[in-house]
Amino acid sequence: MIFHLKRVSILLSIFFFFLVLFLLFSHLNVLSYSDNTPPSIYMQFPKESEIVSGSICVKFTVIDKESRIESVLIRIDGELCDILAGDFKKKKALEYDLKLDTTKLSEGRHILTVSASSCNGNATTTKDTLFYVDNHPLNVEVILGGSNRVYPGSVLPLQCVLSEEVRDIRVEIMGYDIFLFTTDIGYEGFVPIRLAVEPEEVDMEVSLTDNLGESVNINKKILILPKGFESEYIVLPETKAEPIPKEVIEKEYQILLNELLSPSEVLYEKDGFIIPVEGKITSPYGTYRRFSNGVVSRHIGVDYSCPEGTEVKACGAGIVRLVDDFAIRGKFVLIDHGWGVYSLYNHLSDVLVDVGDIVSKGDVIGKVGSTGLATGPHLHWEVRVGRWAVDPLQWTDERIFANLR
Known part of the structure; x- marks a missing residue:
């Protein structure tokens, strides 16, 4: 009897052992099939x-x-x-x-x-x-008006003809960006070659990004040629011989720069400029100057000798942006012709326009004088593209505007 009970006990133990194993594997299997970890x-x-x-x-x-x-x-x-x-x-x-x-x-x-x-x-x-x-890649044609062989102080009309709209465009040359303006062909503007640059071949980099993020980079070579500029020695009257303090010059330049770096999207003048006054050129653009007070500089405009009171005319259509009286410039007028092109008229005796006036080519804006740092009555005529003073006489050639829209 005892032997029989032991045998039953052993069988029950074996049964429960396998039952536990069965339940354990069943539980693990359920866990595996109930796993919710996604692929x-x-x-x-x-x-x-x-x-x-x-x-x-x-x-x-x-x-x-x-x-x-x-x-x-x-x-x-x-x-x-x-x-x-x-x-x-x-x-x-x-x-x-x-x-x-x-x-x-x-x-x-x-x-x-x-x-x-x-x-x-x-x-x-x-x-x-x-x-x-993007199955229609961005196509770009960069066109420079005239020759890519230029002199210091020259300006090149620029056209960027695009196959589609772009998110961003930048044109850079010699470390500065070019003002660009939207037209029906893409973007256009003027590339100034600053006066103080050595003869060399320089790169103009055009960088564009379309609305999908595709980038296009184009390089244009421009050869700056050597040019001989005149030099002159200027004797200042005793009343104007004292050098103008640097802080005054910097303050006045900053006032001017604030206007020069805020170009108008409207191109007011689309033909060549006229000479603003009747007179003889006494100091060409780019002349090396040495003054009797020791100051040396480059002449960044063209001087015309005229009798005091001679009428000064706007060289082209535009809007008057600034009228002021500076230590060097004297009484002057700044006209915005659009697309970053500006003209300045210095040393006036009288100013006949106000800020905000719209002027047409040939309108009288002032009279010749000798205010500011001047040795006698004359007009200093200056043309700038952005901050850079360029040769004004180049703008009297209507071809500079010929291909622009």
């Missing part, structure tokens, strides 16, 4: 915000470490693609290539969506990737 999706191409064109191959990998991949759906802008992934023979990892013809998509922004599901049906991953289609 992982790795996009190789396109990358986020990538710009694509033509026929491309979408590449991605789906990995499910806990279960098996049941299905993968691929959509573009919410529309299911032609290929619907199946069960992939219950693989844990899937590498997939999808051929895509982007010419059938519209230009611009699109969303690629990849959705992956596990076999247990409880875990789904969705991966969205933003990409852009």
